[in-house]
Amino acid sequence: MTTSAPAPLSVADMTLRPATLEDAAFASDVATAAQPRDPEDPLLWRNWWKDEELVLQVERFIVWLEGRAVGFALRRHPSEASERFERLSAELLPPARTTARLQALLALLESRAAAEGARRFTAWAWDRDGLLNGALAKRGFREERRQRYWELHLGRNRERLERMTSDSRERMRAQGIRILTVAEDDDPEKYQKLWRMTDEAERDIPRSTPFVASPFHAFMEWMRSPGLREDRTWIARVGDSIVGISVLSYPPVRGNVATDWTGTARSARGQGVARALKCETVLQAIDLGVASVRTDNDYQNAPILHLNESMGYEPLGEKVMYLKRAEGW
Ligand SMILES: CC(C)(COP(=O)(O)OP(=O)(O)OC[C@H]1O[C@@H](n2cnc3c(N)ncnc32)[C@H](O)[C@@H]1OP(=O)(O)O)[C@@H](O)C(=O)NCCC(=O)NCCS
Numbered sequence: 001m002t003t004s005a006p007a008p009l010s011v012a013d014m015t016l017r018p019a020t021l022e023d024a025a026f027a028s029d030v031a032t033a034a035q036p037r038d039p040e041d042p043l044l045w046r047n048w049w050k051d052e053e054l055v056l057q058v059e060r061f062i063v064w065l066e067g068r069a070v071g072f073a074l075r076r077h078p079s080e081a082s083e084r085f086e087r088l089s090a091e092l093l094p095p096a097r098t099t100a101r102l103q104a105l106l107a108l109l110e111s112r113a114a115a116e117g118a119r120r121f122t123a124w125a126w127d128r129d130g131l132l133n134g135a136l137a138k139r140g141f142r143e144e145r146r147q148r149y150w151e152l153h154l155g156r157n158r159e160r161l162e163r164m165t166s167d168s169r170e171r172m173r174a175q176g177i178r179i180l181t182v183a184e185d186d187d188p189e190k191y192q193k194l195w196r197m198t199d200e201a202e203r204d205i206p207r208s209t210p211f212v213a214s215p216f217h218a219f220m221e222w223m224r225s226p227g228l229r230e231d232r233t234w235i236a237r238v239g240d241s242i243v244g245i246s247v248l249s250y251p252p253v254r255g256n257v258a259t260d261w262t263g264t265a266r267s268a269r270g271q272g273v274a275r276a277l278k279c280e281t282v283l284q285a286i287d288l289g290v291a292s293v294r295t296d297n298d299y300q301n302a303p304i305l306h307l308n309e310s311m312g313y314e315p316l317g318e319k320v321m322y323l324k325r326a327e328g329w
Contacts, residue, residue, distance in 0.1 A: 009061070012104035016061035016073060023062050024049045027072040032254070033093050035126065041251035043226045051225075054218040055079060059112065063092065063105065070096040075109045077118065078212040085209045086110075086118035102135035110139070114326045121324045122209060128317055141322035144208050146299040150313035151256075154286045154293065157312035164311065165283050168276035177268075178237040179276050182223075183230040185237070193242040194235065195219040201263025206298045208323065226252050228260060234280045236264070236273045243268035246277035248285060248293060257285055258294040262304065275307055282311070 009016040019027070025042035027049075032039045052058060056076040063071035071092035077084055090105035091097075110121055123141060125132040154161070172179050182190065195216050203211050214222070223233075227249030236244035242265075249260040259281070264273045285293050295313060297304045 008064075009108065011108045012101055013065060014070075014101060014104070015064040016105075016108070017064065019060035019062045019072060021046055021049055023060070023072070026062065026069060027060075027091075030071050030091050030093050034091050034097060035129070039251075039255045041227070041253045041255045043252050044249070044255070047225050047227075051218065051221045052076060054221060055212055055214060063090075065096050071105075073105045073109055075113050077113070078210070083120070083210060084113075084118045085120045085122055086113035088113070088121055088123045097131060099131050099134040099138070102132055103138050106135060106139050110324075110326070119326050120209075121326065123322045123324075124319050125322065126317060127320050133320070136322050139324065141324045143320050144323035145206070145321045146318040147296050147321065148299050148305070148318050149294065149296045149316040150308050151292050151294050151316050152282065152308075152311060152313045154282065154291060158286060160312055161279060161282055161286070164275070165279035168272060168279050171272045172236070172276050175271055176238065177243070177271070177273060177276070179280060180235060180237070181231050182233040182235055185235065187240075187242075190235075190242065191220060191223070192216070194223075194245060197242050197265050198245065198261070198263055200266060204266070206300045208321065225249065225260075232281070232284060234277045234284075236268070236277060238268065241265070241267075244273040244277050246274065246281050248281045250288075250290075256292070256294045257290050258296070262295075269303075274304070275311075278307065278311065 006018060024046035028040040028042045028045035049060070055078065057079055058074065058076040061073045062069050063073055071090065073090040075086055075088050077086045088106060088109045090102055090109065092101055106123065113121065121141070123136055125136060169179070182194070187193070198219065199213060228247055232250070233245065233247040235242055244264040246262040247260050248257050250257050262274055262278060282293055294316070295308055297308065299318065
């Protein structure tokens with residue numbers, strides 16, 4: 001039996017066809033061409049698309065123009081949430097990338113989401129991205145919050161980082177806190193403990209949308225991401241408990257080495273654990289010959305802003321999170 005493919009959607013001068021996981025690499029090429037300062041890795045994108053399906057309902061399209069694939073359009077919302085926030089994104093290859101086309105794609109995504117009960121829409125754009133900011137403003141999106149991006153030059157900061165790491169190691173020893181990698185940890189319960197600690201810390205990230213918890217199997221998929229390795233995932237232990245994690249993602253094909261996640265247990269905050277863990281990740285990156293690493297965090301997350309600045313990270317720019325209420329809400 002054969003099933004016919006769903007009819008493509010048309011918007012402005014573009015056609016949209018449903019995307020599959022095989023299209024993630026193309027989507028990463030589009031994102032890279034649109035923002036060359038931030039190359040995106042095709043394998044990480046495929047993995048990200050696969051993993052988000054574990055906790056989100058997603059709809060993805062590849063955008064065609066004059067017989068050529070030129071972009072993507074995505075929308076997703078948590079599978080379970082009391083209030084429906086729908087995250088939208090649309091991207092096009094230059095020179096097809098115009099405010100009018102981005103606006104048309106956003107309008108289409110909004111109307112499909114609203115028809116399924118979405119109450120709020122969110123979307124992200126680099127603050128320097130005039131075209132996308134313009135499209136979002138024209139669709140009635142308003143700035144809600146920002147994510148700050150940073151870069152740390154490992155060559156120029158090497159001495160400072162080595163000194164800080166050595167001080168941190170001493171501070172951890174004095175407090176009875178063990179710093180090691182997941183690979184070195186022989187606790188059979190380590191993954192469950194890390195998952196619970198991560199869940200606790202993630203709830204404390206400043207946000208404007210409801211928190212979406214990751215079930216254990218989704219956490220384990222994240223641990224198996226092609227950018228992460230257990231011998232590069234640094235954790236802190238106090239006796240039987242795991243009280244912190246920090247890990248850099250190393251993109252396998254292209255892009256920047258960047259912090260994927262740093263978090264500490266509420267019981268261990270303010271004792272230098274996050275600094276100690278971040279220091280180990282960057283010292284390891286220096287040993288591996290990496291020239292610079294990136295990190296990003298919410299613009300109101302005071303402890304991590306302070307930590308990044310004191311390690312020598314320099315601000316690279318900010319992404320704006322936009323919010324819009326669906327009509328009638
Ligand atoms: C951010 C987080 C990882 C910090 O962990 P931590 O183990 O408490 O961090 P440390 O003790 O190593 O360092 C915190 C630093 O911030 C400082 N700090 C704490 N609160 C602060 C505030 N409100 N304003 C300014 N600085 C602050 C501390 O004094 C310390 O600096 P110091 O070493 O110069 O004294 C932890 O709060 C957390 O897990 N938050 C939730 C998850 C999160 O936001 N992750 C990071 C971004 S995704």
